[in-house]
Amino acid sequence: MSLREEILDVSKELLIKNGFGNISMRKIAKRLDVTATSIYLYFKNKDELLLSLIEESINNLNRSLKNSLVDGDDPVEQFESIINAYIGYALNHPQEYEIIYMVRAEEMPKYPKEKFEQIRDTYEILEKVIREGKDKELFEVDNPLISAYSIWAQTHGIVSVVLNKRLDTRIPTQQFINQAVEHLVQGFLVQKTPA
Amino acid sequence: MSLREEILDVSKELLIKNGFGNISMRKIAKRLDVTATSIYLYFKNKDELLLSLIEESINNLNRSLKNSLVDGDDPVEQFESIINAYIGYALNHPQEYEIIYMVRAEEMPKYPKEKFEQIRDTYEILEKVIREGKDKELFEVDNPLISAYSIWAQTHGIVSVVLNKRLDTRIPTQQFINQAVEHLVQGFLVQKTPA
Amino acid sequence: MSLREEILDVSKELLIKNGFGNISMRKIAKRLDVTATSIYLYFKNKDELLLSLIEESINNLNRSLKNSLVDGDDPVEQFESIINAYIGYALNHPQEYEIIYMVRAEEMPKYPKEKFEQIRDTYEILEKVIREGKDKELFEVDNPLISAYSIWAQTHGIVSVVLNKRLDTRIPTQQFINQAVEHLVQGFLVQKTPA
Amino acid sequence: MSLREEILDVSKELLIKNGFGNISMRKIAKRLDVTATSIYLYFKNKDELLLSLIEESINNLNRSLKNSLVDGDDPVEQFESIINAYIGYALNHPQEYEIIYMVRAEEMPKYPKEKFEQIRDTYEILEKVIREGKDKELFEVDNPLISAYSIWAQTHGIVSVVLNKRLDTRIPTQQFINQAVEHLVQGFLVQKTPA
DNA sequence: CATGAATGAGTTTTCATTCAT
DNA sequence: CATGAATGAAAACTCATTCAT
Numbered sequence: 001m002s003l004r005e006e007i008l009d010v011s012k013e014l015l016i017k018n019g020f021g022n023i024s025m026r027k028i029a030k031r032l033d034v035t036a037t038s039i040y041l042y043f044k045n046k047d048e049l050l051l052s053l054i055e056e057s058i059n060n061l062n063r064s065l066k067n068s069l070v071d072g073d074d075p076v077e078q079f080e081s082i083i084n085a086y087i088g089y090a091l092n093h094p095q096e097y098e099i100i101y102m103v104r105a106e107e108m109p110k111y112p113k114e115k116f117e118q119i120r121d122t123y124e125i126l127e128k129v130i131r132e133g134k135d136k137e138l139f140e141v142d143n144p145l146i147s148a149y150s151i152w153a154q155t156h157g158i159v160s161v162v163l164n165k166r167l168d169t170r171i172p173t174q175q176f177i178n179q180a181v182e183h184l185v186q187g188f189l190v191q192k193t194p195a
Numbered sequence: 196m197s198l199r200e201e202i203l204d205v206s207k208e209l210l211i212k213n214g215f216g217n218i219s220m221r222k223i224a225k226r227l228d229v230t231a232t233s234i235y236l237y238f239k240n241k242d243e244l245l246l247s248l249i250e251e252s253i254n255n256l257n258r259s260l261k262n263s264l265v266d267g268d269d270p271v272e273q274f275e276s277i278i279n280a281y282i283g284y285a286l287n288h289p290q291e292y293e294i295i296y297m298v299r300a301e302e303m304p305k306y307p308k309e310k311f312e313q314i315r316d317t318y319e320i321l322e323k324v325i326r327e328g329k330d331k332e333l334f335e336v337d338n339p340l341i342s343a344y345s346i347w348a349q350t351h352g353i354v355s356v357v358l359n360k361r362l363d364t365r366i367p368t369q370q371f372i373n374q375a376v377e378h379l380v381q382g383f384l385v386q387k388t389p390a
Numbered sequence: 391m392s393l394r395e396e397i398l399d400v401s402k403e404l405l406i407k408n409g410f411g412n413i414s415m416r417k418i419a420k421r422l423d424v425t426a427t428s429i430y431l432y433f434k435n436k437d438e439l440l441l442s443l444i445e446e447s448i449n450n451l452n453r454s455l456k457n458s459l460v461d462g463d464d465p466v467e468q469f470e471s472i473i474n475a476y477i478g479y480a481l482n483h484p485q486e487y488e489i490i491y492m493v494r495a496e497e498m499p500k501y502p503k504e505k506f507e508q509i510r511d512t513y514e515i516l517e518k519v520i521r522e523g524k525d526k527e528l529f530e531v532d533n534p535l536i537s538a539y540s541i542w543a544q545t546h547g548i549v550s551v552v553l554n555k556r557l558d559t560r561i562p563t564q565q566f567i568n569q570a571v572e573h574l575v576q577g578f579l580v581q582k583t584p585a
Numbered sequence: 586m587s588l589r590e591e592i593l594d595v596s597k598e599l600l601i602k603n604g605f606g607n608i609s610m611r612k613i614a615k616r617l618d619v620t621a622t623s624i625y626l627y628f629k630n631k632d633e634l635l636l637s638l639i640e641e642s643i644n645n646l647n648r649s650l651k652n653s654l655v656d657g658d659d660p661v662e663q664f665e666s667i668i669n670a671y672i673g674y675a676l677n678h679p680q681e682y683e684i685i686y687m688v689r690a691e692e693m694p695k696y697p698k699e700k701f702e703q704i705r706d707t708y709e710i711l712e713k714v715i716r717e718g719k720d721k722e723l724f725e726v727d728n729p730l731i732s733a734y735s736i737w738a739q740t741h742g743i744v745s746v747v748l749n750k751r752l753d754t755r756i757p758t759q760q761f762i763n764q765a766v767e768h769l770v771q772g773f774l775v776q777k778t779p780a
Numbered sequence: 781c782a783t784g785a786a787t788g789a790g791t792t793t794t795c796a797t798t799c800a801t
Numbered sequence: 802c803a804t805g806a807a808t809g810a811a812a813a814c815t816c817a818t819t820c821a822t
Binding site for chain 4: 410577
């Protein structure tokens with residue numbers, strides 16, 4: 001692994017462990033047993049380093065979601081599959097997920113808007129699935145784009161609660177996720193009238 | 196307004212604008228045209244200041260939610276009312292709302308657990324409503340406690356997206372909220388079988 | 391007890407516990423549950439407070455030594471008695487003793503020389519006893535004044551070691567003192583030639 | 586001279602001049618015309634700097650005493666030689682000597698015990714000499730270890746008085762030292778019975 | 781007699797960054 | 802490709818002291 005990659009890795013780790021405010025070039029350097037100066041060989045400054053971090057994380061998430069798309073023509077299945085993939089990614093790569101969503105625009109003022117727009121890829125995937133489901137009268141949605149955002153928002157909420165450990169200790173995580181996803185999906189389905 | 200209150204106010208503002216890592220006693224002081232030392236007359240140290248901030252915010256949210264509870268015996272109405280109150284509070288007091296959820300365990304290690312537990316009041320209100328709805332066979336829920344958390348999580352997700360301005364610029368905020376809440380509520384209702 | 395006395399008392403305590411560098415008006419005030427400002431009602435400033443402290447301590451030591459002087463005409467007895475009184479005072483009032491001797495001129499630049507001269511009273515007492523012993527050919531000393539200082543210096547050394555806890559843990563304090571004093575006294579006596 | 590050494594030197598100077606409480610990283614830096622930050626390149630923090638100072642001083646004293654040991658088999662001569670070496674070192678290196686004994690447990694709580702134990706080397710040298718003298722019936726001592734400590738204590742007292750300038754101005758320093766040492770030694774010798 | 785509010789200078793320490801090598 | 806030495810700005814916090822009340 002190149003030093004550049006090592007720097008990104010350690011940064012990721014420190015960022016999550018200590019938060020945005022407590023990451024420092026020196027700490028990164030010390031962890032890698034190099035001088036802080038060396039970091040500047042690979043990144044122009046701290047902002048650029050953090051930027052690379054976010055960019056990389058977003059790309060990983062997008063790639064992961066695209067790969068998760070099951071073949072097949074059942075939009076409901078695809079719907080559930082994509083939500084689970086999203087949650088799965090977030091829980092399996094909490095660091096990267098947090099980097100993407102914990103970044104507050106104000107804390108990273110130099111972060112160019114275009115980068116964030118990359119995340120939109122995800123909604124488009126979602127939107128397509130919803131549109132298909134709507135056409136087949138499986139989903140009861142008004143506006144697929146808004147719905148895509150709604151789904152994403154609700155899913156993000158579920159993930160946040162888990163990642164931030166705000167869950168009541170009496171509740172098993174997995175059970176919470178299952179139920180929450182069930183409710184979430186239910187909210188978009190056409191009410192099946194019993195025979 | 197007393198200096199103590201002014202300090203809390205400015206802190207709130209700076210906290211939101213700059214994030215947890217970039218708030219500093221000096222900046223707070225400079226904004227108020229007092230010396231940093233003066234802050235220590237009202238707060239033992241930075242942690243205590245932030246603590247007061249969070250505590251105050253949580254109390255305000257709780258109070259606001261309790262006040263929102265409509266009288267009446269329709270659990271569905273109460274359900275919607277509470278969600279809307281929550282969202283309303285968050286959007287009307289974005290600073291305080293963010294303060295409550297910005298706190299990451301790692302960044303505020305000295306934050307006493309009991310304070311966080313205060314937020315649980317909210318779930319209990321929610322849980323009670325759900326339990327009633329379940330008894331009246333209006334809500335299709337398995338476990339009211341988990342459902343309460345699920346609702347809260349999803350609502351938080353909706354709010355987050357709006358507050359963090361991650362919404363597609365093509366989507367009007369209010370419309371997004373309406374639709375999202377509709378889906379959210381729908382996900383918990385018993386499917387009404389047509390006559 | 392008046393507040394002035396209470397201030398002196400607490401100062402004494404803090405001075406010993408924390409050393410000269412770590413004593414502060416605020417700490418004194420907090421300990422007494424008064425505002426720091428109140429101290430200024432009794433002492434012009436910090437230096438004057440410390441000054442009063444030293445002055446008081448020196449007076450106490452002098453008074454104590456004078457009281458210890460046994461009546462009688464045996465200079466050797468008086469010699470031993472005065473040394474023991476000195477050590478006794480130091481060990482029983484370690485705070486005051488340390489204040490007197492741990493004060494380094496440099497740390498208390500505003501301390502007027504005259505105050506320190508007050509300690510000379512002690513030597514004069516000692517000198518008188520030695521002179522008497524010399525006249526009776528009991529003490530083998532050259533210059534009573536120098537000898538007085540020598541005795542005082544050596545006694546101070548003994549006390550220092552004990553107070554600063556630099557004694558080997560295997561050595562019982564009392565036994566150390568007894569032996570040291572014995573050697574000390576022995577060094578000044580005329581060698582008795584056996585019959 | 587390296588900056589590290591320069592820092593130690595200036596620190597020594599300031600420590601003596603201003604005492605433990607009034608030494609500051611900034612003052613050290615200013616004296617050397619470097620920024621305070623630079624000190625941290627050589628010492629982890631203030632405590633480590635002071636520690637290095639003490640350690641270095643103790644080592645120097647020990648080395649100096651060991652070198653002073655005259656060859657030969659006369660314990661009395663060796664006894665006097667070691668005391669004079671001790672006093673000589675203290676008067677020639679007053680800064681370092683004071684540093685060693687200035688340290689009060691309370692002011693340097695982080696000071697590792699092992700460092701202090703290094704001073705014990707000195708006593709052991711002394712103890713050995715005394716034991717030999719006792720065997721040859723030259724010294725009238727009960728317990729060589731206690732006697733070693735007693736000698737050291739008394740010598741320290743003599744040195745203290747001189748270094749702290751507490752000597753009566755009428756007394757010439759050298760004469761005081763000579764007489765005091767004479768008395769000190771006398772106190773440990775077997776009383777020679779005339780033929 | 782005592783306080784409460786405030787200050788300005790001081791403290792140690794950490795940070796991102798630069799520059800010569 | 803990497804370092805070692807250094808800096809200037811900023812951080813949190815403490816201190817002695819003043820002043821109006």
